[in-house]
Amino acid sequence: MSDRVPILRIGQVLLVSIQIDLEDQTVLDLQDDLAERIVATGAGGVVIDITALEIVDSFVGRMLANTAAISRMLDAETVVVGMRPAVAITLVELGLSLGGVRTALTLDKGLALLERDRTARTARP
Amino acid sequence: MTGHEVEQEETVPITSNDDVVRARQTVRTYAQQCGLSLVDQTKLVTAASELARNTLVYGGGGRMRCAAVRRAGRVGVHAVFEDRGPGIPDLDLALTDGWTSGGGLGLGLSGARRLVDDFDLHSEPATGTRVSVTKWKR
Amino acid sequence: MAVEHASERLVELLSRDDALQDQWVDAVAATLGGRISRAELERELTDLYQALTQALGKGGLDWRGEDYSEVRALLVEMSRTRARHGFTPTETAVSVFACKDVLAPTTDSTAEDITAYLQLTRLLDALGLFTIETYARAREEIISAQAEQLLELSTPVVKLWEGVVAVPLVGTLDSARTQVVMEKLLQSLVDSESEHAIIDITGVPAVDTEVAQHLLKTVVAARLMGAECTISGIRPQIAQTLVALGVQFGDIVTKATLADALRHVLHRSGAQQPAAPSTAGGDR
Incomplete structure (x- = not known):
């Protein structure tokens, strides 16, 4: 019934760009879809772009933290990019620190972060 | 009750996930009209999102009334969330970080309280819960 | 009548x-x-x-x-x-x-x-x-x-290096001013795509619990956005007050001077460092 957020694949990375005010069910669907796509594609990284999000409440925050934890279990690293200052300030006030979620200022920097990780991991014996 | 003048008011029913989105959009419109700073808008809308979800999930649905208000020369946005659900047995406990009765993070009530200027919680077992919040323009 | x-x-x-x-x-x-x-x-x-x-x-x-x-x-x-x-x-x-x-x-x-x-x-x-x-x-x-108006004037955010912005805070910090400065700082991280911010409080005579909390929250908020903050110029009296107040900066990097903070940041980001002056400070 509800819309689903599209998941794009660029090489080894899955890219999700959240463009609309999300309904709770859509948030849960996204979490499920991502887990499935990670396994199906063998992706090594996930980038969630929240530049367009005007708020992140505890529900969305929890989805971000869960997705990061789930993807790590499936051997993929998650980076959340583009969080607005007002959103970050609000999350801190709300008491949500998104422990375990890696973040980057922009999509570019997020992708670079995953790339650095990958080379570091492959360099290791 | 809180001694402010109501200038404009709107009621949004909260009976589905859709309505939670609608409630926060309504609050955002009011916050913008009232001239709250971007950060304050974001804080208020986030609080509204938490409270609307509580109304739906724990209160079994209800409604939100949102209003532009004025008190002592200050303008602000006031939102009241009401349900006729089971109520909250222990208010102090419910306002503690991390307490939850339904699988959430337990930040809804306590977090929402930190995001607004005025916070008022009324709840009676079996008759329902009413949470009113106000954010004033700085 | x-x-x-x-x-x-x-x-x-x-x-x-x-x-x-x-x-x-x-x-x-x-x-x-x-x-x-x-x-x-x-x-x-x-x-x-x-x-x-x-x-x-x-x-x-x-x-x-x-x-x-x-x-x-x-x-x-x-x-x-x-x-x-x-x-x-x-x-x-x-x-x-x-x-x-x-x-x-x-x-x-x-x-x-x-x-x-x-x-x-x-x-x-x-x-x-x-x-x-x-x-x-x-x-x-x-x-x-x-x-x-005063707030606007007294809170400059300056770009120190490619990818490094700083706010030199001068004067008494109250809660409202700290909040404005912090919002400006976070916004400038976005605008300049800087991954590092330095908050220099050399010119701040006193810090209370509330202001310290705002500083801490800013550092956490910056991390959520994908940037790191360094606090520099904490005076001895302020450090004493903060400890007395029970404020802990945890894993937040603090440096004695703005110069030290900049050197630390450049070192971390692996950028080309300016030639270190001939003091023991130039660790690498």
């Missing part, structure tokens, strides 16, 4: 003689010491006088009523102008109170006139207080507007 009669009688008394208005203007002018031109004052008070007479004629003595809306509007305008021009509350309210003297009873006043006069003084007292309240509100607005 009924109140309606009092207001009717007052209208008669006030309209009786044009000299009354002049007397009022004279009385007010004397208190303002020539800081408002006579012509301006005359215009102001004539309007008010007419509005007051009309209101009395129509609506009796209830100054909150619809009939007094013109009077109130004029008083609001007057108080605001006075507040902006730096007049004291007394100087503002006296413009209203001086109107009493105009009709002050004399030895040949009738009992009715005296009753009417008493009603007038009550009305003018209420209007005078209303004037003071409006004045106070106008002053508050002016003060908060100035405070806002």
Whole structure:
């Protein structure tokens, strides 16, 4: 019934760009879809772009933290990019620190972060 | 009750996930009209999102009334969330970080309280819960 | 005597003689010491006088009523102008109170006139207080507007290096100012795509718990956005206060000086470092 957020694949990375005010069910669907796509594609990284999000409440925050934890279990690293200052300030006030979620200022920097990780991991014996 | 003048008011029913989105959009419109700073808008809308979800999930649905208000020369946005659900047995406990009765993070009530200027919680077992919040323009 | 009669009688008394208005203007002018031109004052008070007479004629003595809306509007305008021009509350309210003297009873006043006069003084007292309240509100607005301007001026966010921004904080930090600075800093991280921020508090004489909390929250918020903050220039007294207050900076990087902080940041980001001065500080 509800819309689903599209998941794009660029090489080894899955890219999700959240463009609309999300309904709770859509948030849960996204979490499920991502887990499935990670396994199906063998992706090594996930980038969630929240530049367009005007708020992140505890529900969305929890989805971000869960997705990061789930993807790590499936051997993929998650980076959340583009969080607005007002959103970050609000999350801190709300008491949500998104422990375990890696973040980057922009999509570019997020992708670079995953790339650095990958080379570091492959360099290791 | 809180001694402010109501200038404009709107009621949004909260009976589905859709309505939670609608409630926060309504609050955002009011916050913008009232001239709250971007950060304050974001804080208020986030609080509204938490409270609307509580109304739906724990209160079994209800409604939100949102209003532009004025008190002592200050303008602000006031939102009241009401349900006729089971109520909250222990208010102090419910306002503690991390307490939850339904699988959430337990930040809804306590977090929402930190995001607004005025916070008022009324709840009676079996008759329902009413949470009113106000954010004033700085 | 009924109140309606009092207001009717007052209208008669006030309209009786044009000299009354002049007397009022004279009385007010004397208190303002020539800081408002006579012509301006005359215009102001004539309007008010007419509005007051009309209101009395129509609506009796209830100054909150619809009939007094013109009077109130004029008083609001007057108080605001006075507040902006730096007049004291007394100087503002006296413009209203001086109107009493105009009709002050004399030895040949009738009992009715005296009753009417008493009603007038009550009305003018209420209007005078209303004037003071409006004045106070106008002053508050002016003060908060100035405070806002000051905030804008006193919170520069500067770019120190490619990918490094800094806020040198100078002066006393209160909660409101800290919040504004922090919002500006976070926004500048986005605007300049900088992954590092340095908050330098060398010029801050004191920090209380609340301000320290704001600093901490900013660092956490910056991390959520994908940037790192370094705090530099914590003075010994401030460090002592913070410890005494039980504030802990946890894993937040702190450096003694802005230069140390910049060196640390550049080292971390692996950027080309400026040639280190020949001191032991240049660790690599």
